[in-house]
Amino acid sequence: MKLSMAAKKSKEAYVFILPGFIYLLIVCGYPLLYNIDLSFKNLNVKNFASGEAVFVGLENYKTLLADPTFRLVFKNTLVFTFACLLIQFTIGFLFAMFFSKKFTLAGPIRGLVLVGYMMPMSVTALLGKNVFQLDSGVINDLLMKLHLVSAPVDWLVNGGTALAAVIAVNCWVGIPFNMLLLTSGLTGISDDVYESASIDGATSFQRFLYITLPLMKSAMLSVLMLGFIYTFKAFDLMFIMTAGGPFNSTDVLGTYAYSRAFTQYEFSQGSTIAMILFICLFCVGLFYLKLLGKEDD
């Protein structure tokens, strides 16, 4: 009798899930399947209208993996992601700790730091483009006036520095984002714990190492995972600030997939890149869920 009640309840639950499930199926499921299908075909501008695109198996994946440009783009994506994560997490954490101290104006100043995060990415990207200009950019102007460099640095013209400039602009957005999430983690730690540790003679460094870090583990993990996903799929920043250039040095998977599909009309190649992007993020997502499970045990 009890069992059937439970069964009935779970049946009801399914009904409640149904709308959400259908929504996901349409919004996520269909594009995903369509994309997988495309990535195994050879659809491009020449056979699009005639419908002569054929199944080519893993051909697109093989071509891509052998393509030096794709390798460069993949490397850029990794460099961009890890550099951004490292910088924005470290500085974000420091800011979070700093602003958790109760001093006058802590709130308003923290609000100001958040401005970078609240601006639309396209605006930030345009600002970045201007700030890093060769002859009229603020950064070069500043460096020249401080006599740190003898000639203006060609930030966005040179492959290596262009990626660095893009990373810097992304961190300007990422730091407040990290700070925000980590702050909510910090406020969750009760002051009593710190107080009793102080009474027991723990130094501030020890308090950080043995109290803050362990208690923040779950928040930190979340921030890093989210940061990874947001950064790995970056698109708008490069698209506007450098258009992926100079010659692909700031192209990442997102922008490269877009340019293959929508500028070069190599639809299947674009889909394949999007699939690789998806697979990478899916793995990270799984990894995160698994870690969460462990935490709960």
Next chain:
Amino acid sequence: MKKRIQKLTALLLLGAMTASLLTGCGGGNSGSSDSDSGSSSEESSGSSGGAAEVTLWHYFEHEAPDLEAIVEKYNEEQDKIHITATYVSREELMNQYTIGAVSGELPDIGMVDSPDMASYVSLGVFEDITEDVESWEDLDQFYPGPLLSCQDADGKYYGLPNNSNCLTLACNMDVLKKAGFEEPPTTWDEFREVCEKTTNAADGVYGFAMCAIGTEEGTFQLLPWICSAGGNIDSLDSPESIKGIQFLTDLVEDGLMSKEVINWQQSEAYNSFCAGKAAMLESGTWQLADIDEKINGTFEYQYALLPKDEEYSSTIGGENFGVCTGTEYRDECVDFLKYLMSAQNNADFTAAAAKLPVRKDAVSLNELFTTDERYAVFNEGMNYARARGPHAQWPTLSEAFYTAVQQSLLGEKSVEDAMKAAAATIDPIVAEDPLPEASIGGGVADDVN
């Protein structure tokens, strides 16, 4: 607290993954769910009075009121259809055509940049209107260059050209005269000399500004330099093409042109010229619309043809209008295209919007084209201007070309190596589908004057 963070994270994670899928190109539907987004800002009003509603998409900005004036006039003159002109940003419009090719969500009439037309024809975005166009008595008034961009390889018509533009050289005559030059340069040697004498590193003034960005805009501005030397995009490894790019590369290496040109859109090079930061500019016809306002009397300027090596050269730009696949009002739309491109309307529109007409008989209908010296230079430039393509894989050719030039300009590769690599990409494509004969040295509006 911990649980809350985890839940929040899981939610954000899900959102992020969904978004990442949608930003990828896989979902043919991802963007089309709201195909009207970005519209409604520029809708023309007017009484519809029972006429069938027809949509027209364009990306005209300062030109929009001039287009809308003609649309308005047409709406009043007939009662079969009522056209609503809607502005969609250029980038978004191009995406919508691609997506619309899958989903069928297309406007009735669409505007397109001439070099992109061939790709969209290939994608099936535009209706074949060959019969209507060929039976039109006005057809022989159209210049062959712009008209060619509306045709596919078999000579079928998918639209009509609406306006043309080309590139010439704008010179800051105050700077040139100060450096001892009374007239704009006409040859590469003279041009180089002017660049050397007018570059002033201390004030951040360069001899020349152009756009060599990694998009179609870059290709547009770069082509004249290889064509003038006798090269072309389908022979990038020829000594002539290499000579052209070497010439530009030397300008950058010798500090006569900013490296930043590889990131500059045409508007940015133009701003640099107007601000007095460059003595000369590779300038497009449309810039006549606001050059006086931008320079604001701070210096005298003069237009001249782009300097030549072997021959004068320029590139044809401009927009076409086509009837989109699947419209219910095909014949009515064709009728509107003919109306829009009638001699008088074409003259009125192009004069108002700082563009060049696409038909011979329109030139004499507005005195601007014959009396304004600047327009006279652009009209002459059209004699040497080449069409890009038409070729369904033009974007691929274009990408190979501008990438090679960027590598050369920045010294990433030697000019020869870069151009050879680009030729290796381009050659197999043009071997299979050659560029049309007319676009190689042809596509010329021979009697604009």
